[in-house]
Amino acid sequence: MRWSKTYIPTLRQNQSDAELISHQLLLRGGYIRKLASGVYLYLPLMQRVISKFSQIVREEMNRAGALEVTMSVLCPAELWQRTGRYISAGKEQMRMKDRHDHEMVLCGTHEESVTSLISGEVKSYRQLPLNLYQIQVKFRDEIRPRFGLMRGREFIMKDAYTFDADEESFARSYQAMVDAYFAIFKRAGLDVIKVESDTGTMGGKAAHEFMFLVDTNAGEETIMISDDGSYAANAEKAEFRDLADVQIDAELQDMETVDTPGAATIEEVTAFLKVDATRLVKTLLYMADDKPMAAMVRGDRDVNEIKLKNALGCVDLEMATPEQILRYTGAPVGFTGPVGLEDMTIIVDPLVGELRNFVVGANENEKHILNTNVHRDFKPSQVTDITLAVEGDGSPVGNGRLLAKSGIEVGNTFMLGTKYSEALGATFLDASGEEKPIIMGSYGVGITRTPQAVLEKYHDDKGIIWPVSMAPYLVALIPLNMEKEEHVTVAEKTYAALRETGIEVLYDDRTERAGVKFNDADLVGLPIRITIGDKSLKEGCVELKARSEPGVELIPADDIIPAVEKMAQRLKQQ
RNA sequence: CGGGGUGUGGCGCAGUCCGGUAGCGCGCAUGCUUUGGGAGCAUGAUGUCGGAGGUUCAAAUCCUCUCACCCCGACCA
Structure with missing residues (x-):
């Protein structure tokens, strides 16, 4: 892609209301713009990042046997009334009426829709297990949207739903999603930990969150981790062993x-x-x-x-x-x-x-x-236990102590049990002919928040440093002076060669000064930079540089393709 | 929902206290020069001063209402 033909409105100054570094970088790098509180528009670069991450998610979901579908963001309120969530979802749920005065909701999650989709059709244990997922826009009218894509009112999520005939089968389905999640986040460049969490309005028996730990103020949630690694839960959920020295009297005294x-x-x-x-x-x-x-x-x-x-x-x-x-x-x-x-x-x-x-x-x-x-x-x-666990408490399992860490939730998994299948009549006949509600699970991955979480880790003072797997383009191609014929000739030739090889390249063909191009390239954060300028051209070379590394390699202009491929390969390993 | 704050050209801001008809930086347009880390000079364009109402000879500025956005809180007896 030619820079002059795409739309990358980079900003020199920080937007004053951006708190997190990752949020600032997305704004300044021309990835996103805000339309309203908690509502963001994705620009061409962001769209490509979303595509990259979505593709990773798709591949891992498909590998796990899940089937992609698309369910409307709209849902008749009636379904939510039947599951009881029309009330429990409260003010967070976006609601509207159509022209016939029918109540509709904008889905913040799709348990009702998906359950209604399969109830009535799936009637036999032979049709189970089943795993359906989608990558879709969600609406949640957050009390206080903040942190850019991290806590918006509209966002994109991958949500999957499993349907199983019995607990044993469900345990396998659940584990398959947990495994897929670790694979997904690893490919995105994030180390995540799985923690126990509250089920909230989702209901069901148990839940886990996949947290990316951060040291900065970006953590939206506190999680408690045992120092011996035996336990991890978010603060809402965390159980603990009380270690206080409490004196218990032998005799009861009078009030x-x-x-x-x-x-x-x-x-x-x-x-x-x-x-x-x-x-x-x-x-x-x-x-x-x-x-x-x-x-x-x-x-x-x-x-x-x-x-x-x-x-x-x-x-x-x-x-x-x-x-x-x-x-x-x-x-x-x-x-x-x-x-x-x-x-x-x-x-x-x-x-x-x-x-x-x-x-x-x-x-x-x-x-x-x-x-x-x-x-x-x-x-x-x-x-019953209603006490908040704090750092220094004993781990509820083993002998460890709890440490408080800050984390960003990038994925979650819920053991829903039969809450939705019972409410919406999603039942099947088992091998003995008995009618039973389907056992369900639901599994989310934040498609728009995960890239922002990635940026909390992958940046320096000049801008973004995308991991290869998430980058909107692999290569930034920069001729330093568009008025010099030789720069342009070599750049055009290199551009054509890269494209022919199928390498994703952003070609900065603007007639900007070198400094502007360098700064924009650093800000936008593509993993590999090819620079074409007098210094190296004198020796018949172009410059190859990794965004994440300080050094520059001189490569003969005709050998640039294999050199790029080699560098990309090396960066992917990191 | 409670408290605080901010709305002035595309972006970032000054001007508001003390009313006199709007300014700076960046960006944008044109020209010349410059060209390896956010160029220089010259010329130029762009503002319902968030909106409505009021006070006044006169309102970005004072008053009332309203909208939007941001921050903090909605946490302990």
């Missing part, structure tokens, strides 16, 4: 209400009563689907709201406002306790459950109760 003037926070109460935070229990009031409930964690700990939400099985979970706290407990913020909160759900963390004689709020201004005990003094509705 005692004491004045704690001016002591509302954990720090103030521990200082005032001169007790350790592990002897205190926080009682947090939440509104779960508009009903008040109390969550209790040890004083030195914080609530993991995702765990809490899962324990409650609610859709909406919000902390109660000070006014609500006053209304439901009779005391201002800071003095909530479980004693006397009879008519609301109380969820107690196991770390609280094992304590004896702990301190809680008295539901009275500036008063706390000493020597409170679970069961004796109040009845928990449920004792």
